[in-house]
Amino acid sequence: MHLRNALRAATALSLTMVGAAQAETITIATVNNGDMIRMQGYTDDFTAKTGHEVEWVTLEENVLRQRVTTDITTKGGAFDIMTIGMYETPIWGANGWLVPLDDLSAEYDVDDILPAMRNGLSHDGTLYAAPFYGESSMVMYRTDLMEKAGLEMPEAPTWDFIREAAAAMDDPANDINGICLRGKAGWGEGGAFITVTGNSFGARWFDEDWNAQFDQPEWKEALTFFVNLMNDYGPEGYATNGFNENLSLFQQGKCGMWIDATVAASFVTNPNDSTVADSVGFALAPDNGLGKRSNWLWAWALAIPAGTQKEAAAKEFIEWATSKEYIELVAANEGWANVPPGARTSLYETPEYQEVPFAKMTLDSINAADPTNPTVDPVPYVGIQFVAIPEFAGIATEVSQEFSAVYAGQQTVDEALEKAQAITNDAMEAAGYR
Amino acid sequence: MARAVTPQRKILTTLVAWIIGLLIFFPIFWTILTSFKTEAQAINDPPLFLFFDWTLENYAVVQERSDYMRFLWNSVIIAGGSTLLGVLIAVPAAWSMAFVPSRRTKDILLWMLSTKMLPAVGVLYPISLLFVEFNLLDTRIGLIVVLMLINLPIIVWMLYTYFREIPGEILEAARMDGATLKEEILYVLTPMAIPGIASTVLLNIILAWNEAFWTLNLTAAQAAPLTAFIASYSSPEGLFFAKLSAASTMAIAPILILGWFSQKQLVRGLTFGAVK
Numbered sequence: 138m139h140l141r142n143a144l145r146a147a148t149a150l151s152l153t154m155v156g157a158a159q160a161e162t163i164t165i166a167t168v169n170n171g172d173m174i175r176m177q178g179y180t181d182d183f184t185a186k187t188g189h190e191v192e193w194v195t196l197e198e199n200v201l202r203q204r205v206t207t208d209i210t211t212k213g214g215a216f217d218i219m220t221i222g223m224y225e226t227p228i229w230g231a232n233g234w235l236v237p238l239d240d241l242s243a244e245y246d247v248d249d250i251l252p253a254m255r256n257g258l259s260h261d262g263t264l265y266a267a268p269f270y271g272e273s274s275m276v277m278y279r280t281d282l283m284e285k286a287g288l289e290m291p292e293a294p295t296w297d298f299i300r301e302a303a304a305a306m307d308d309p310a311n312d313i314n315g316i317c318l319r320g321k322a323g324w325g326e327g328g329a330f331i332t333v334t335g336n337s338f339g340a341r342w343f344d345e346d347w348n349a350q351f352d353q354p355e356w357k358e359a360l361t362f363f364v365n366l367m368n369d370y371g372p373e374g375y376a377t378n379g380f381n382e383n384l385s386l387f388q389q390g391k392c393g394m395w396i397d398a399t400v401a402a403s404f405v406t407n408p409n410d411s412t413v414a415d416s417v418g419f420a421l422a423p424d425n426g427l428g429k430r431s432n433w434l435w436a437w438a439l440a441i442p443a444g445t446q447k448e449a450a451a452k453e454f455i456e457w458a459t460s461k462e463y464i465e466l467v468a469a470n471e472g473w474a475n476v477p478p479g480a481r482t483s484l485y486e487t488p489e490y491q492e493v494p495f496a497k498m499t500l501d502s503i504n505a506a507d508p509t510n511p512t513v514d515p516v517p518y519v520g521i522q523f524v525a526i527p528e529f530a531g532i533a534t535e536v537s538q539e540f541s542a543v544y545a546g547q548q549t550v551d552e553a554l555e556k557a558q559a560i561t562n563d564a565m566e567a568a569g570y571r
Numbered sequence: 572m573a574r575a576v577t578p579q580r581k582i583l584t585t586l587v588a589w590i591i592g593l594l595i596f597f598p599i600f601w602t603i604l605t606s607f608k609t610e611a612q613a614i615n616d617p618p619l620f621l622f623f624d625w626t627l628e629n630y631a632v633v634q635e636r637s638d639y640m641r642f643l644w645n646s647v648i649i650a651g652g653s654t655l656l657g658v659l660i661a662v663p664a665a666w667s668m669a670f671v672p673s674r675r676t677k678d679i680l681l682w683m684l685s686t687k688m689l690p691a692v693g694v695l696y697p698i699s700l701l702f703v704e705f706n707l708l709d710t711r712i713g714l715i716v717v718l719m720l721i722n723l724p725i726i727v728w729m730l731y732t733y734f735r736e737i738p739g740e741i742l743e744a745a746r747m748d749g750a751t752l753k754e755e756i757l758y759v760l761t762p763m764a765i766p767g768i769a770s771t772v773l774l775n776i777i778l779a780w781n782e783a784f785w786t787l788n789l790t791a792a793q794a795a796p797l798t799a800f801i802a803s804y805s806s807p808e809g810l811f812f813a814k815l816s817a818a819s820t821m822a823i824a825p826i827l828i829l830g831w832f833s834q835k836q837l838v839r840g841l842t843f844g845a846v847k
Contacts, residue, residue, distance in 0.1 A: 164792050169806040177636070192792035195803035200787050203695075207788060211699045213708050215791040325807075381810055385614040388810075400808060410611050410810070 160188035161450040163217040166205055168198050170437065171404075172270050172477045173220065176458055179466060183457045189450045198325070202530075209234045209442050216442060217451045221266060223257040223436050223508075224523045224530070230265035236441040236448055238264045238455065245456045249481050251500075254436050257508050266438035267459040270400065271479030273502035274333065274432045276420040277387065277405055278394040279413060282306045282313070293421045293430075296337065296362065299394065303370040306393030315370030317392035318363070320544040321379035324530050327544075328537030329433060329522035330396075335359045337424045337431035339513040342524050342561070347517060347570040349561035351536075351554045360550050364543055376544035388412060396422055398435070399502055402495035403474055419498035421505060427513045433522035434506035436480070479503055532564045599823070605816035606630070613813040629817035637800060639821060646796035646825075648711050649786070650779035653718035654772055657726045660719075662768075665730035666756055670739050680731065683724040691721075691784045702789055709791040717789065718779045725778070726771055733767025734760065769836050773829075780826045797822035 167173045173195075180191045194216070196204055205219045209229065221229070229235050241247050247255075247264065254268040276299070278290055286305035291298065303315030319330040332342070338359035341350050350356060367375050370393075372386060380397060384404060387395045388411040395401070408414040422432035439458060441451045457463060461483055467476045473489045478499055484490055485500045511521040518524040523533065539553040539560070565571050605613050607625045633639070668676050698717065699708075707713030737760065745759040761768065783798040790799060801822050804815040830837070 166791070168808075169804055169811065170808045171806075174636070194791045194795070194799075196787070196799070197802045197805040198807040200802060204788055207695060207699050211696065211703050213699065213703050215708050380808055381806070385810055388611075389614065389616055391616070398808065404809070412611075 159450075160190070161447045162190040162192060163447050163450050163454060164192045164194060164215065165218040165220070165439075165454070166194045166196060166201060166216045167220040168201055168437070169195050170400075172400075173437070175467065175471070175475070176269070176463075176477075179463070182466060183454060186457065187450070187453050189453065191454065205442070212444050214442075214444055214446070217445045217447045218439050218441055218454060220269070220437055221440050222438065223434065224520065224525060226258045226266045226438060226440060227260040227519065227525050228527055229440070230260035230263065234443055235265040236443055236445070236451075238267055238441075238452070241267075241452070241456060245460060246483075249461070249483050251480060251482055251503060253434055253503050253506060253508070254438075254480055257434055258436060258438050266436075266440035267455050268436040268438045268480040269459055270477035271434075271436040271503060272398045272400045273434055273479070273499065273506050274397055274422050275399050275402075275498055275502045276394055276396050276422060277402060278302070278418050278420065279306065279390075279392075279416055280418040281413075281416040282393050283418070290418055290420050294423045296423045296425050296431075299396075299423045300362075300366055300370075303366060303393060307370040312391055314372045314386070314392050316366065316394045316396075317372055317378065317383045317386050318367060318375065318396055319379055319383065320367065320371075320375040320541055321377055321382070322534070322538040322541040323379070324523065324533035324537060326379040326537070327541055328533045331360065331363060331537070331540055332522045332533070333422070333431040333433050334363055336429050336512050336521065337422075337427065338362070339425070339427050339429075341512040341514055341516050343516055343518065343565075345515055345517050347565055349558050349565065351558040351561065356554055356557075357550060360540065360543070360554065364550060367544065374545075376541045396431070399495065399499040400478065402499065403478070406474070406494060417494075419495050421498070421502055429511070429513050430505050432502050432506050434503065434508055435522070526570075528564055528568045528570075532561055535560050599827075602816045603820050605813055606820045608813050608816075610810055610813045613816070614810055629813045630821070632814055633804070633817045633821065637803065637818070639800065642795060642797045642800040642822075643825065645711060645794055646780055646798075646822075649714045649718060649794070649796050650776045652711070652715040653722065653779045654726075654775040656715060657719045657723050657775060658730075658768065658772060661723060661726040661730050661771075662756065662761070664727050665734050666760060668727070668731050669734035669737075670742060680728065683727060687721075687724055695788060698785075699789070708789060709793045709795075711794045714786060714789060714794060714796075717785050718782055721782070721785070722775050722778055726775055729771040729774070730764070730767065733764050733771075736767075737763050766836065766839050769833075770839070773833055773837050777826060777830065 177193050184190055201220065202225070205216065205221065207213065208215050226235070230237070250268060251271060254271045255264060258264060258266045258268060276290070276294060283290055283302065283306065286302070288302050288305055290302065299316065305315070306313065307315030319327045321327045335341070335356060338355050340353065340355035340359050344350055372378065372391065378386075380401070383392070383395050383397060384401055386392050387405055390413045402417075402419060405411045405417050406414050422430050424430045439455045441448060441455070445451060459480060461481060464476045464481065464484055468489070473487070474493050476484065476490070478484070478496075485496060490496050506521055508519050508521050518526060523529055536557040539548070539556045542548050543550055543553045562571065604621070606629055607627070608619065608623060609626060609628065612619050612623050668680065702708045702713055741763070742755055742759060745755050750759065781798070783802070786796050786798045787802060790796070801815070801818050804811055804818040
């Protein structure tokens with residue numbers, strides 16, 4: 138009897154010790170987006186399930202990129218999980234900087250991840266980051282203003298129609314701009330938008346031999362169209378408007394249309410923040426009749442840097458945060474409109490979610506984006522609003538600065554394209570592509 | 572003889588000073604004001620000025636989401652520690668430059684300052700590698716050393732300027748009376764240079780408190796000071812200006828109060844030696 142009790146006690150003690158040894162504190166680097174903040178609020182659920190504690194390091198997006206790049210390349214090991222995007226994941230995965238996520242549990246159901254997201258976050262067929270939420274871009278428009286203008290937004294509009302609608306809704310006397318678009322310098326801001334616009338006009342960053350294509354007529358046509366559209370019907374000073382500035386304008390009822398990230402749909406339809414919440418419609422991003430739409434593809438994803446000492450706990454967290462159960466947890470507490478969108482197929486099969494007004498258009502937009510075939514003419518790169526090579530962020534930031542100078546009226550379209558051509562070719566030559 | 576100042580002129584200069592002062596203070600004032608608005612009010616156009624429903628909601632959210640005291644404590648230790656360490660090194664250095672200059676003193680001073688001309692990001696990788704090598708990443712001691720090194724040229728320069736105003740004869744007299752070098756610096760030079768040292772300390776605490784490159788790049792969860800606290804409220808996808816303003820107000824409040832109470836000392840120190 139005594140022996141049995143002693144054995145029990147020893148077993149209990151050893152189990153406790155194993156439990157204690159396995160409980161870790163993981164550090165996660167992330168950005169301050171609404172869905173990430175919400176996730177931080179549910180950390181207790183993860184801790185209760187696994188015993189692991191979580192430390193959050195929330196950084197500004199550009200600082201985060203710089204910070205995690207430095208940390209990875211110097212093997213600093215400050216983070217066990219980092220929030221990265223579709224641009225970094227395949228590049229870092231190829232460099233061996235990330236832990237492959239090829240052994241996720243069966244319950245996690247990796248096949249449920251939307252194929253577009255899974256492809257974009259993989260390198261050579263291996264998943265390197267799990268999407269926390271995904272987005273494409275689409276047209277958000279004011280249904281009341283469209284009705285007043287006597288127009289009906291098609292589900293898949295052309296750029297010509299967008300211009301016509303912008304002209305019809307533009308009402309400077311009442312402080313309403315026909316259209317609001319990104320003009321802010323930065324590869325992820327205005328640079329992303331003009332790149333996808335270019336895609337729909339048949340333009341591309343490079344030909345198949347990595348020669349810059351800014352001297353081609355398609356770029357001139359795309360940039361000229363954009364500049365004219367915005368000069369005629371866009372807000373004052375659009376050269377410095379990015380996502381947040383346009384969100385603010387749209388929420389205050391100062392834009393007839395806004396073409397931007399699908400994730401914005403939940404913001405502009407939220408009556409607490411938006412004055413136009415009940416009169417917003419959605420449509421696919423426009424095309425120009427060439428078979429390519431101007432919508433991008435992006436995911437905020439969780440990845441594990443190679444070299445972390447807490448790989449197992451980090452994987453447990455990723456499985457928890459990007460699981461179906463997490464989505465259900467958020468839905469139960471905050472409603473279906475607030476769950477992280479764009480990551481899992483099953484979400485779009487949920488009847489309750491199908492009732493969310495922007496659900497279908499978000500999924501259609503994501504499905505309409507093909508990073509492996511982004512342009513009308515063939516290209517040697519993967520990526521829609523970016524080119525998945527390490528040099529791109531630097532080059533595109535410089536090029537977008539030249540474009541923003543056009544938007545600000547400081548130079549002409551021709552001057553900017555000439556500079557863009559030189560900047561890109563010089564950088565690609567220096568990097569050994571040409 | 573002092574120049575006579577007419578009342579009109581006095582009113583005019585006072586007015587100009589007030590306008591400049593208010594202009595400089597306005598962004599801080601606006602940040603504080605925005606921190607009491609809702610997110611929708613924060614982006615309202617036309618901007619809302621004073622007449623809106625003031626709310627403390629943002630402060631409550633920031634308090635709930637972030638461990639403010641940890642960030643604050645890190646800021647106090649890092650800013651205070653780096654300044655203290657800097658002064659300990661700079662006082663003897665400035666003493667030797669001011670009272671026993673060599674032929675190369677001027678060159679050394681200029682060379683020291685030249686380290687400030689390099690953009691910080693230029694040495695991000697070497698410093699990061701050193702931090703990894705010495706296990707200093709995300710530690711307060713690592714940041715204390717780095718911020719001390721960054722501010723050291725300014726501390727030495729300021730102290731050198733103040734020390735030069737002190738007649739060398741007084742130190743000589745102390746030496747004649749048998750004071751050792753340590754006693755000379757500690758009991759004769761330092762008390763005379765207190766206003767200068769105080770303003771140097773204050774200025775460097777402010778510089779270290781606001782330093783936002785190294786404090787963001789070399790910290791993670793443990794040693795992050797208030798700069799990281801502010802940065803965590805900036806968002807690429809979402810409008811959180813009111814919360815960002817609340818975080819900023821909480822971050823600048825301690826240094827603002829310190830500056831407020833010590834402004835006399837600061838002004839005295841900064842103008843020390845200007846009037847003979």
